[in-house]
Amino acid sequence: MPVVSIEKVGEYEGKEVTIRGWLYNQRESGKLLFPIFRDGTGIIQGVISLKENPETFAKMQGLTQESSVIVTGTVRADQRAPGGYELHVTGAELVQKVAESEPYPIQLKEHGVDFLLDQRHLWIRTPRQASILRIRAEAIRAAREYMDGEGYILTDSPVFTPAACEGTTTLFEVSYIDDQKAYLTQSGQLYVEATAAALGKVYCFGPTFRAEKSKTRRHLTEFWMLEPEAAYAHLDDMMVLAEGLVSHVVQSVAKNRVRELETLKRDMTKLEAIKPPFPRIQYDEAVEILQKNGKDVKWGDDFGGDEETVLSSQYDRPVMVHRYPSAIKAFYMEPDPKRPELALGFDMLAPEGYGEIIGGGERMSSYENLVKRIREQGLPEEAFQWYLDLRRYGSVPHAGFGLGLERTVAWICGTEHIREVIPFPRMIYRMYP
RNA sequence: UCCCCGGUAGCUCAAUGGUAGAGCAUUCGGCUGUUAACCGAAGGGUUGCUAGUUCGAAUCUAGCCCGGGGAGCCA
Numbered sequence: 001m002p003v004v005s006i007e008k009v010g011e012y013e014g015k016e017v018t019i020r021g022w023l024y025n026q027r028e029s030g031k032l033l034f035p036i037f038r039d040g041t042g043i044i045q046g047v048i049s050l051k052e053n054p055e056t057f058a059k060m061q062g063l064t065q066e067s068s069v070i071v072t073g074t075v076r077a078d079q080r081a082p083g084g085y086e087l088h089v090t091g092a093e094l095v096q097k098v099a100e101s102e103p104y105p106i107q108l109k110e111h112g113v114d115f116l117l118d119q120r121h122l123w124i125r126t127p128r129q130a131s132i133l134r135i136r137a138e139a140i141r142a143a144r145e146y147m148d149g150e151g152y153i154l155t156d157s158p159v160f161t162p163a164a165c166e167g168t169t170t171l172f173e174v175s176y177i178d179d180q181k182a183y184l185t186q187s188g189q190l191y192v193e194a195t196a197a198a199l200g201k202v203y204c205f206g207p208t209f210r211a212e213k214s215k216t217r218r219h220l221t222e223f224w225m226l227e228p229e230a231a232y233a234h235l236d237d238m239m240v241l242a243e244g245l246v247s248h249v250v251q252s253v254a255k256n257r258v259r260e261l262e263t264l265k266r267d268m269t270k271l272e273a274i275k276p277p278f279p280r281i282q283y284d285e286a287v288e289i290l291q292k293n294g295k296d297v298k299w300g301d302d303f304g305g306d307e308e309t310v311l312s313s314q315y316d317r318p319v320m321v322h323r324y325p326s327a328i329k330a331f332y333m334e335p336d337p338k339r340p341e342l343a344l345g346f347d348m349l350a351p352e353g354y355g356e357i358i359g360g361g362e363r364m365s366s367y368e369n370l371v372k373r374i375r376e377q378g379l380p381e382e383a384f385q386w387y388l389d390l391r392r393y394g395s396v397p398h399a400g401f402g403l404g405l406e407r408t409v410a411w412i413c414g415t416e417h418i419r420e421v422i423p424f425p426r427m428i429y430r431m432y433p
Numbered sequence: 434u435c436c437c438c439g440g441u442a443g444c445u446c447a448a449u450g451g452u453a454g455a456g457c458a459u460u461c462g463g464c465u466g467u468u469a470a471c472c473g474a475a476g477g478g479u480u481g482c483u484a485g486u487u488c489g490a491a492u493c494u495a496g497c498c499c500g501g502g503g504a505g506c507c508a
Contacts, residue, residue: 029471030464049465065458080466103443103459108469110445114500170506187508212506213434225508304504347508356508404508418508429500 001072007041007259009085012075019044019087020070022125023063025108033060037071037087042259043127046073046087056092066104066125068095113417120424121433131260132421135253136409140205142252143226143403146245147203152228155195157188157204163383170211172221184209187402190387192229193363196398197390203228213428217417218305218355220406222426229400235344235362238399239320242348242358243278245403246318250274253412266414270352273316283324283342286311302328305355312349318357322346331373334362334397346401354411360401367391 004017021039028034031050036043050057063069073089080086098104105115106122116123123129144154160174160182176182188204195202205226212219228241254261254271261268281289290297293310297303302324303311312319326335326343333343345361364370370391374384409421419425424433 025469027467027470028464029467032465032467034467034470036468045468047466051465078466080468082468100459105443105458107444107458109457110469112445112501114440115444117500208508210507214504214506215501216503219507223508302506359508402508407508 005041006037006039006044009042009044009075009087013077013085014075016072016074016090017087018070018072021068023065023067023069025065026060026063028061031057033057035060035063035071035089036082037069038125038127040130042083044083044085044087045081046071046089048089048092053090056089059092059094060089063094064098064100064103065107066122067097069093070095117419117425117430118432124423127263129420131257131263132409132413132415133423134260135257135264135413136405136421138253138257139249139405139409139412142249143245143405144205145252146248147226147228150201150241150244152201152203152230153195153199155192155199155202155204156206157185157191157227159185159207161185163380170213172209172211186210187225188227189229189400189402192227192400193387193390193398196229196231196400197394197396201228201230201233215428216305217419218407218410220418220422220425220427223418223422224405226403226405227400229398231396231398233362233399234397235322235346235399238360238362238401239278239280239322239346242320242346242360242401242403243276243318246278246348246357246408247275249408250412261413264413264415266412270316271412274318278318278320278348279315280320280322280346281311282322286321289314300325300327308349308355309353312351312353312355316351318348318350320346320348320358322361329361331377331379332364332370334364344399350407350411352411352414354407356404357407357411358401358403360399362397362399365391365395365397367395 001016001018003020004012006019019037019039021037024036024038024043026033026035033048035046037046048057048060070093071089072091073087076086076088077084078086105119106126124133160176162182171186172184174182174184186208188206192202192204203226206224207222208225209222211221230237250271254268287297287299290307290310295307295310297307311321322345323336323342324345325341326333329343329345333345336342336344343361347356348358349355350357364373367388370388374381406418406421410418413421415421419427
């Protein structure tokens, strides 16, 4: 008797198979049972007749939602069944029954956000959430495939760091060994700058932490970031890499996760349009576009969520805004030699109002300028000595960016909130489960 | 940190100053093709907490707690 996964059940039409999973739901109709099973790969409806199989009927009748079961039956195509295939159950083995006194808390109906987040460890069992997590996995696989294919070497950055990567944001402080203090990384960038000088083209991919008190659908306190860095690379090289990476990720999901995107009711035509080249606009031009659209922004202002939405809604694919004023960008950004008041940085804004998914640019390569900036920012110079070494010993032009995984996946999935695209979201005021 | 919104049964919600209710879930009964099945019945409440106004508070007032959305900041 073959043990099969529900996603592959169509290959076994007319054959008897075993499915190991859970009871997703069950409808009862007198002398007929319609259990719906799930096994993590999909759902399938079963049929059990009292007349034909009284023993199994008795075992399954009244069984509680999410009880674990191993069932055997014959696969039949049937228009009436959700999913097109049905399992005519011949035998069932109950693995664990959910007690009636403590029924499964998540029902097949609308629930509130607060409740679902408290039940996140169970919520991920629902088809929609499971689909999102499968898409996340595909996005990660495709992103690494692309970076590896472009000759970038994975060199992961540490999670414990001695100081801030960017002065302004708030850090999570943790106690380290023997009364030392450490901080959870807010970016791996400084470290990939070092590995780029060692290996040429590198990237890191891992969790990052921001203790900002942001309460929006675009923020998490713990999120994953992919950060490439390349020696001798310039701003334009990074914009080419960024559009190549993002389009490869989107196209891979569109190709390999069709069923999941259907579960999410995602508009596939919007994803299919995500191909290079992506539009590039300079900051100056972005300000003009915003002013034409009635936004009260002047040159020198940074863009908020509203402004980003206006800009990204002009295009059917992500837009890259480059050369922002240095004053509103991070301390390590290289100024444009043609217009020193501008930084050689860029942001990629996702369509449909999902906001900034990439930020990056060219790093400052001059020792003197970098020291000056560190002092201006009031950053602890001692902690940055190793970083300054990169400018003492064979400094070269180099560039990179950071791609926010969850914002990217939220956009691909079309979810309302970023919290749905990470298995266990960490947000301000929420760390359970 | 600031602004806005919310907290009533396990869940989703109703009740706007006068006896706290419905659907789902659970239990019992019925139903041979159900699609969040349906029909009948039962059990289930410190209305977030504290104080106040009132003959009377889920409802009005104040403070606090918890959560959501947004600003700032950022991926």
